[in-house]
Amino acid sequence: MKSIKILGLALAAAAFVSCANEPSLQEYYVKNQQDNKFIALDVPTSMFTNADALDENQRTTLESVKKINVLALPVKESKEEYEAEKAKLSSILQDEKYQLLMKYGSNDRKAEIYFTGDEEAIDEIIVYGYDDTKGVGVARVLGEDMNPQKLMELMKSLEKGDVDVDGLKGITGMFKTEIEE
Numbered sequence: 177m178k179s180i181k182i183l184g185l186a187l188a189a190a191a192f193v194s195c196a197n198e199p200s201l202q203e204y205y206v207k208n209q210q211d212n213k214f215i216a217l218d219v220p221t222s223m224f225t226n227a228d229a230l231d232e233n234q235r236t237t238l239e240s241v242k243k244i245n246v247l248a249l250p251v252k253e254s255k256e257e258y259e260a261e262k263a264k265l266s267s268i269l270q271d272e273k274y275q276l277l278m279k280y281g282s283n284d285r286k287a288e289i290y291f292t293g294d295e296e297a298i299d300e301i302i303v304y305g306y307d308d309t310k311g312v313g314v315a316r317v318l319g320e321d322m323n324p325q326k327l328m329e330l331m332k333s334l335e336k337g338d339v340d341v342d343g344l345k346g347i348t349g350m351f352k353t354e355i356e357e
Contacts, residue, residue, distance in 0.1 A: 201268050201302065201316065205247050213257070215313075217246040237326040241319040248313030262312045265304055274302060284308040297321040 199207075209216035221241045230238065251258045268274075274290040281287050285307045293299035301317040 199268055204268055215248045219244040234330055237330045240322045243318055245316040248311055250311040258312055262306050265314055
């Protein structure tokens with residue numbers, strides 16, 4: 177009986193250690209953000225908005241989003257490295273804490289959107305994607321108690337011009353330059 181308890185404890189400890197060895201998206205980001213092969217950006221939400229044009233609900237929703245982290249690896253580095261990083265990210269996102277919202281694309285181009293937290297109070301939205309000609313990347317929208325319905329309403333304000341996407345032009349231009357070089 178005593179040996180069964182010891183065996184049970186050993187198996188539980190082994191399971192705990194193996195789970196602890198699984199990399200998280202945060203660890204992946206931190207590990208690679210200083211690597212010159214990757215493009216890493218931390219973007220504050222203030223870069224996107226004309227705060228004066230937002231109503232109180234929109235401001236509250238925007239304030240639930242703290243920042244956006246972007247990490248990308250252009251294919252130009254090497255096809256093998258690209259495939260390895262794509263596999264690492266896919267593996268990390270298989271963890272049950274990342275809940276799939278949507279997926280679209282084809283064999284050589286794909287995007288997936290995940291979230292953490294619960295459906296009424298999201299803590300993180302993850303956009304993972306790859307394109308065999310451009311590269312692989314992941315964006316993390318970090319916040320606190322983000323409400324998906326209110327976020328969608330805020331995104332609709334793009335049509336009214338309340339969100340200033342001109343702040344993104346420099347960022348997208350940088351990616352284009354990096355990838356095309």
